[in-house]
Amino acid sequence: MSNSDPVQRMTIEWTRAQPSVARFVCSFLRDRGEADDALQEVALVIVERFEDWDPERPFVAWALGIARRVVLTHLRTKYRDRQIQFSEAVDQVAESFERLEPQTELMKDSLADCLGQVRGRSRQILSLRYTEDLELKQIAEHLAMTASNVGVLLHRVRATLRKCVDGRLKAEGLS
Amino acid sequence: MTDMTRLIDRYLDNDLGDDEVAVLFEWVAADAANADLFARQTLLDQHTRELLEDDLIRPRLDDNSDRVRPRRISWRALTVLALIVVVGKLVVSSLFDSDRQAPAIIAQSVGAYGGDGEAFRLGEELEQGSFEVSRGLVRVDFSSGAQVAVEGPASLEIRDDMHIVVKRGVVTAVIPEPAIGFVIETSAARVVDLGTAFGVSVDATGQTDVCVFDGEVEVNHQEMKLADSSPRRVTQGQAVRATLASSKIDAVAFETARFENTWPINSGVLQATGLMKFVAPGPEFVPGRYEDSERILVFLERSGVVPTADFAVDLVDPGQYQRIHRSKQHPVHAGGRIRSYLLQLDPVGQLERGATDKPRVISQVTFDRTIIGLIASSKNLDATDELLGHPHGDYVKTRRGIEPPRPSDPPDSGRDVVVLSADRRTLSLDLSAGSAVDQIRVVVDELN
Numbered sequence: 001m002s003n004s005d006p007v008q009r010m011t012i013e014w015t016r017a018q019p020s021v022a023r024f025v026c027s028f029l030r031d032r033g034e035a036d037d038a039l040q041e042v043a044l045v046i047v048e049r050f051e052d053w054d055p056e057r058p059f060v061a062w063a064l065g066i067a068r069r070v071v072l073t074h075l076r077t078k079y080r081d082r083q084i085q086f087s088e089a090v091d092q093v094a095e096s097f098e099r100l101e102p103q104t105e106l107m108k109d110s111l112a113d114c115l116g117q118v119r120g121r122s123r124q125i126l127s128l129r130y131t132e133d134l135e136l137k138q139i140a141e142h143l144a145m146t147a148s149n150v151g152v153l154l155h156r157v158r159a160t161l162r163k164c165v166d167g168r169l170k171a172e173g174l175s
Numbered sequence: 176m177t178d179m180t181r182l183i184d185r186y187l188d189n190d191l192g193d194d195e196v197a198v199l200f201e202w203v204a205a206d207a208a209n210a211d212l213f214a215r216q217t218l219l220d221q222h223t224r225e226l227l228e229d230d231l232i233r234p235r236l237d238d239n240s241d242r243v244r245p246r247r248i249s250w251r252a253l254t255v256l257a258l259i260v261v262v263g264k265l266v267v268s269s270l271f272d273s274d275r276q277a278p279a280i281i282a283q284s285v286g287a288y289g290g291d292g293e294a295f296r297l298g299e300e301l302e303q304g305s306f307e308v309s310r311g312l313v314r315v316d317f318s319s320g321a322q323v324a325v326e327g328p329a330s331l332e333i334r335d336d337m338h339i340v341v342k343r344g345v346v347t348a349v350i351p352e353p354a355i356g357f358v359i360e361t362s363a364a365r366v367v368d369l370g371t372a373f374g375v376s377v378d379a380t381g382q383t384d385v386c387v388f389d390g391e392v393e394v395n396h397q398e399m400k401l402a403d404s405s406p407r408r409v410t411q412g413q414a415v416r417a418t419l420a421s422s423k424i425d426a427v428a429f430e431t432a433r434f435e436n437t438w439p440i441n442s443g444v445l446q447a448t449g450l451m452k453f454v455a456p457g458p459e460f461v462p463g464r465y466e467d468s469e470r471i472l473v474f475l476e477r478s479g480v481v482p483t484a485d486f487a488v489d490l491v492d493p494g495q496y497q498r499i500h501r502s503k504q505h506p507v508h509a510g511g512r513i514r515s516y517l518l519q520l521d522p523v524g525q526l527e528r529g530a531t532d533k534p535r536v537i538s539q540v541t542f543d544r545t546i547i548g549l550i551a552s553s554k555n556l557d558a559t560d561e562l563l564g565h566p567h568g569d570y571v572k573t574r575r576g577i578e579p580p581r582p583s584d585p586p587d588s589g590r591d592v593v594v595l596s597a598d599r600r601t602l603s604l605d606l607s608a609g610s611a612v613d614q615i616r617v618v619v620d621e622l623n
Contacts (some may be wrong), residue, residue, distance in 0.1 A: 027217040030189055082193050089200035092210035100214055108222040115226055120319040120353030121337055129188070130227040136188050145356065146406060147190075149367060149393060153355050155184045156370055160352055162180075162219060 010050045013059040014043065020060055020104060021067045024097045028071045028090065038074055042067045061098050068094045106172060107165055114164035122157045129154060179209070183216045277302055278336035279317045283440055283543070287311030287327060306331040308344065314440045321354040321368075323347070324440035347374040347388075347437040351479075364417035364424070365395045367406075372441070374434035386414040386431060388438075398422040411567075442475040443514060443619065445600075447540040471520050471538045471604060476565045478514040478621065485509055486562060487555050488548030488618060496593045504555075507548045512621040514544065515563035520606045520613040535607040545623045546599045550616035551577040563616060575614045577606075 022039050029035040045066050053062050068090050075086045100107075118126060121143075128139045136154075140147040182199055185191050191199065203213045277300035284295040290307025301315060308327035315323045319336040329344020338358045350357045350368040357368040362381035366373070371390025377383050385394055391410040396417050407424045409415050414429045431438070439447060487504040490496055507513070520536055550556055550563075553576040560570045577591045591613060594603040606613045 023218055023221045026221055027214065030187075079193070079196075082197070084193065084197040084200060085204070086200055088204035089210070092204055092207060093214050095207065096210040096214035099211070100218065104218065107218060108226070111219065111222045112226050115223065118353065121356040122353050125356075126223065127227060130224045136190060143356065145367065146393075149356070149369065149406075151185060151188055151190055152369055154188060155181055156355060157352070158184055158216075158219065158223075159180065161223070162216070165219065 006050060010047070013053075014046060014063070017060040017063045018043075020097055020101050021063050023104075024064055024067055024094060025071055027093060027097075028086075029074055034074060038067075038070050041070050045070070058098075060101055064094045064098055103169065107169065110165045110168035111161065113168065114161050117164070118157060118161070122153065122160075125150065125153055126157060179212070180216065183213055187217065187220045277318070278333055279315045281313060282316040282322070283312075283314035283324075283445065285312040285440065285446065287313035290330075301333055303333050303335060306333050306339075312436060312440050317354065317357075319354040319357065320351045321357045322349045322441055324437035326437045341375055341377050343377050343379060345374070345376040345433055345437055347434050347441050348372065349441045350390075360397075361417075363397055363419050365397060367393045367395075369393060369408075371411075374431070374437070376433055381419045383417045384414060384427065384433075385409060385416075386429060386434065387411050388431070394424055396422050396424050439473070442516075443478075443543045444473065444516075445541040445543050447473065448538050471518055471536050471606065473540060474517045474519070474565065474568075476515040476517050476568065476616070477563055480513050480515065480563060481511065482507065482509050482513065482562060486559055489551045489555055490549040490593070490595065491547065493595045493597045493599055496595075497591070505548065507618060513547070513563075514619050514621050515559075516542075516617040516619070517564075517568075518602075518604065518615045518617060535605070537603075537605045539601060539603045541601040542617070542619050544600070544619040544621055546595060546602065546617055547620045548618040549593065549595065549602075550618065551593065551614075556614060556616055559616060563618065575612045577613055577615060 018039075021042060022035070025038050025042070026032075026035045029038055042063065046063060049066075053059060072086060072090055075084075075090070079086070115126075125139060125143070128134045128142060134142070136147040136150045139145075139150045143150070145153075179199075179202060182191070182195065186196065186199055199213075203210050279301040281295045281297055281299040281301065284297060287295045288309045288311055289295060290305075290309055292309065295308075295311075295313055306315075308325050308329045308331075310327040312327070313325050315325060317323070317336040321336070323339065324347045325331065326345045329346070330342040331344065331346075332340040332342065334340065337354065337356060338360070340360045342362070346359070348357065348359065348368070349372045350370060352370065355368060355370045359366045359368075359375050361375065361377045361383040363377075363383040364385065366375060366385055369391045371392055372388040373390075373392055374386045374388065375383065376386075385392065387409050389411050391408055393406045394409055394415055394417065395406045407415060412429055414427050416425050416427045417423075485506045485508050488507055489503070489505070491505045518540070550559055556575055557570075560568070564570055577593065591607065592603075592605040593615065596602070602615075602617065604615070
């Protein structure tokens with residue numbers, strides 16, 4: 001099979017773009033099950049319409065364009081009784097993901113170092129929130145704190161992590 | 176204005192109502208920079224999840240006490256285990272006994288004795304349970320990273336490395352990032368740290384005063400159950416009082432005098448002569464406002480500073496100095512981790528230039544870390560205010576350094592003398608303040 005084989009090409013491009021598209025989808029669809037469903041819908045559209053992709057254009061931008069429409073459909077269903085205007089926000093964020101895509105892996109790599117420095121209660125809270133996938137209220141019950149306190153602590157840990165990652169990206173000439 | 180980074184974090188924690196979601200997305204849509212910020216925060220959130228789920232965190236080289244439970248033994252699984260096994264708690268705790276460490280150690284002792292009349296030893300391990308200090312000052316370092324200075328007589332109980340009870344006495348605490356959430360309980364109040372430095376004093380009646388030097392804490396009255404309490408957020412420069420006679424938490428004047436003995440212990444000062452007064456920080460931190468003709472004041476300015484560029488200091492080598500050569504600049508290089516203190520003699524009132532009865536103060540201070548630079552010229556003081564000055568300090572740009580002698584001065588005119596000891600931990604000062612304020616910024620290496 002050569003590189004010109006459309007199926008192989010699509011597989012390679014989708015494998016590269018999938019993490020960014022998945023993260024974009026998860027930015028708006030906070031329920032993981034719903035996000036997985038949406039990502040499958042995006043993949044199906046990509047398979048169906050791969051021939052429409054212009055190879056002169058970055059694949060990730062094209063895939064994000066599809067993901068944008070899928071996400072909007074989900075959001076409109078979820079908030080159909082509410083007056084929330086998602087369209088422009090989703091468009092803006094899709095463009096942001098496109099811009100940030102080249103440095104995404106470096107961000108993650110830097111974060112791995114920064115997370116290694118988080119210890120004690122902060123690390124415990126991160127672990128409960130992300131590894132155990134607990135909500136604020138559940139973490140609060142576990143640690144005998146208020147949910148509001150847990151939220152503040154998470155905010156502070158994340159702020160420290162953001163600062164740490166930004167410092168490392170700056171040192172690499174990115175920011 | 177709403178703190179949008181906080182709003183985004185609350186969004187990531189599914190903590191926003193629909194109205195707030197609408198506000199957030201309106202803000203995101205308004206500007207590409209806003210959308211970038213939102214995208215960065217959500218990316219960080221997802222990267223954190225991916226790294227933690229896949230155990231891809233790089234441990235620190237010196238990290239041999241990772242206290243987070245292994246992923247595959249979740250707390251929920253342990254809870255189930257505990258329910259199944261009647262003596263569940265004992266079984267579960269025994270699973271972790273192999274790497275158990277004492278929750279705290281004695282990190283510093285200044286004439287401090289325990290309830291049994293024995294002097295505390297440096298490095299002495301403190302187990303859970305009662306902890307008495309009959310007299311003296313002691314600093315207790317917890318394995319969580321929290322540092323608590325205690326002034327005897329005091330009676331405490333150590334519950335674990337994130338939780339103590341103060342039955343009576345005065346304590347000050349510095350809580351670094353890893354120990355956020357540290358709890359100090361008294362009979363009247365429960366204080367939960369939210370990343371801060373603060374003091375707690377408890378008298379014989381249980382009356383509890385909480386004074387926040389930096390950051391913020393949350394204070395609950397003990398009479399209020401957690402579920403229906405409305406905790407009081409106390410921020411820097413505020414003080415509150417809880418008593419057993421009332422279930423209210425009252426605001427009181429921010430007064431740090433009672434913490435002046437313990438605070439230096441928290442701040443890395445091993446010893447200071449009686450002519451040195453240590454000032455606890457607060458929002459009114461304005462060095463020029465503290466006038467004292469008899470004592471040199473010591474302010475902890477900043478800790479944990481990692482300079483990103485070299486900066487100049489005036490003195491680095493041990494020895495006696497009576498003259499600050501402005502032309503001699505010594506660089507402190509970028510990197511490392513440093514802490515800064517400001518020492519000041521600012522006599523009460525204004526003195527005439529050439530006055531002969533200038534206040535003269537001889538004093539000595541010993542730090543727990545190596546001094547890597549002294550900044551004693553007005554120019555270098557001004558130049559380092561932003562990096563090393565207290566974030567809320569108001570540093571008046573005036574002549575403020577150590578005055579060089581004038582040719583007309585007699586040899587024993589009492590001009591300022593600075594002595595840096597051979598081990599570079601002790602600083603001796605002989606200052607006579609003239610028309611200008613005498614200030615010296617001390618830079619220490621936090622890692623050495």
